[in-house]
Amino acid sequence: MTRKRILIVEDIPALALMYAGHLEKAGYEAVVVDTGAAVLRALAQGEAFSALLLDLQLPDIDGLELLRTNVDLLAKQPVIVVTADGSLSRAIDAMRLGAYDFLVKPLAAKRLISVVASAVETGPTILTSAPALAADPRLPAANPGGFVGSSSAMREVYRQIGCIARSRATVLITGESGTGKEVCADSIHRESGRSGGAFIAINCGAIPENLLESELFGHVKGSFTGAVNDRIGAVQAAHKGTLFLDEVCEMALPLQVKLLRFLQTGTVQRVGTSRVDEVDVRIVCATNRDPLREVAEGRFREDLYYRLAVVPVHMPPLRERGSDIAELAQTFLQRFAREEGKHFAPLGQAQLAALMAYRWPGNVRELQNVLRRAAVLWDGPDLPLAALPAERGAVQPLPVTAALASETSSGSNASHPDLAAALRGMTLDEIERLVIARAIADADGSLPAAARMLGVSASTLYRKRERWAASGEAA
Structure with missing residues (x-):
């Protein structure tokens, strides 16, 4: 040979x-x-x-x-x-x-x-320079991955995905919560030469600090309490594929040093052993924070930032995507209607106007949740305006959350007839999703603020959101 x-x-x-x-x-x-x-x-x-x-x-x-x-x-x-x-x-x-x-x-x-x-x-890499980004005829015409929308802001994102997918360069995706950063990361993986390998996603903000190192790099049996078996970490599980580190700015400084070492050497060392293993992994990261501000305030290492932000991608907020709002809403409503065994007519002008007037602090995730709740709580075929956000301010309460708010403000422990009617036929998990989604909306999309309102830790909401996302029901 x-x-x-x-x-x-x-x-x-x-x-x-x-x-x-x-x-x-x-x-x-x-x-x-x-x-x-x-x-x-x-x-x-x-x-x-x-x-x-x-x-x-x-x-x-x-x-x-x-x-x-x-x-x-x-x-x-x-x-x-x-x-x-x-x-x-x-x-x-x-x-x-x-x-x-x-x-x-x-x-x-x-x-x-x-x-x-x-x-x-x-093999050869598609150019990632700005001139190539603007005019490369090799870029895919169709929306990559699970994206919906054809606004100019999203067409630019699609062009970037097409350009950078085949590169080995690390990518840092920025954007507000709910804008589709993980969808972007998954699309980069699917368009790349690594699509045959695994796409492994880790939420750095949802895993306790003392366990995140093991989740990333693995451990050997007996290395700490609860380590009953040898276990590879996410880095090795993503060998020949892509590792997506969501909310990377939540990572503690000591672990940032270990991540930097991995990026420099291409090797991992499991917790509890001196053995070093080589891996071949594409790193894609995301954060809803301003990474440069995190660097300036000492919460994120500058050298690690420059290692991760070789190719930056910014996901636009939903309020800047124009007609994409209507396209996404129609898509979500029909999808959830099928899941619920119902039929809804296409959204009319009044419904679309209400959707376009709202600022969507929770972005695409909030829009998805609004349409899912509407498909659950209304029978159709027409969707009433009461199911959609108000033109200004917070989301107009749906029957369940309105009743919950009424009972809470009255301080009464007695059974509320509207609340009982609204809750009839709903599971505890569905009620929990509605309450958490309302808290997130009231907190302008901030999970930490919503967690404070509900009296739970932010990591609890992250874990619940990940579980619901895995089943297609993210809050």
């Missing part, structure tokens, strides 16, 4: 020979050049390479400039850039131009071989 050829671009002979030696032991054929001009000559002569290892500090040209001015470098083979630790921002710039990954000197042999093997398997 013909060996894969790797072009090494390094002007320090000792380093070039070391890289070549590591790669040749792993079964590759290494070709070494020491200038940018030599790279261009090799490509002009039609030489083919499975990957290119590019040092950013070359004697005749800056490595970044070489990538900017020679698109063929990225189109013909995956490019892995090599940089010194003090030039991390330059490596991130290279990945935004389309480089597959970056390595920081000094290079560990196992890390070098692992990244090269992954790059060779993946």
Whole structure:
């Protein structure tokens, strides 16, 4: 079998020979050049390479400039850039131009071989630069993943997903709660060359701090109370796939250090053992906070932020998506009507006007919940305005929540006839969902504020939301 050829671009002979030696032991054929001009000559002569290892500090040209001015470098083979630790921002710039990954000197042999093997398997990367983002004809025309909506704001998100999916670059998705950050992450995974691997999602805000390390990196039997068996963590479970870290800014500082080490080395160490395992994982993160503010106020490590935010994606709030509100509402109403065995006519002008006038502090998740409650509590075929948000302020109470509010304000312990009628036929879980959803709406979509209103911890609401989301009934 013909060996894969790797072009090494390094002007320090000792380093070039070391890289070549590591790669040749792993079964590759290494070709070494020491200038940018030599790279261009090799490509002009039609030489083919499975990957290119590019040092950013070359004697005749800056490595970044070489990538900017020679698109063929990225189109013909995956490019892995090599940089010194003090030039991390330059490596991130290279990945935004389309480089597959970056390595920081000094290079560990196992890390070098692992990244090269992954790059060779993946092939050339679609460019992630802004010009390509605006006009790349290769981008998918259809909405990716589970998205609904064709507003200009969402078309931009779809273009970004199409551009960055095949890159190995880490992605940081920002946006308010309920805007669809996990749907975005899942779409990136589905559009990528890793779609055959697992998509593993971890909510960093829903898992107690003392258990999150084990959830991420695994543990061995007896490493702590309750560790009755060896267990791999989410990182290893996502090998050859994608790991999604939701609410990453909730992660405690000590664990941020361990996450940073994993990103630098590509290795994990389970709790309770000194054994180190290599993994090949694409990292996608999300937060509803302002990450730069978290960095400025000392709650999030700056070096970790720059490692994670190689490619930033912002999910627009629902209030900025225009006609998407109507399209989403129609889609949700018909979906939930089918689940309830009911029939609803298409939403009329009055209903659509009410939906468009509301600001949706809970975004798509709130809209989804409103339509689910409406499908449960009304029989159709027409949906009354009472089932929809008021034009200004909080959501107009539905029968159950209105009755609950009435009884609470009266201070009476007696049976309330309206409440009894509203609750008839509902399960305790359904009532709990309604109460929590109302609290979240009253708290403008903030789960911590809603938790304070209800007298429970925020992690309790996160866990309940995850459980409902898994069954398609997220609050």
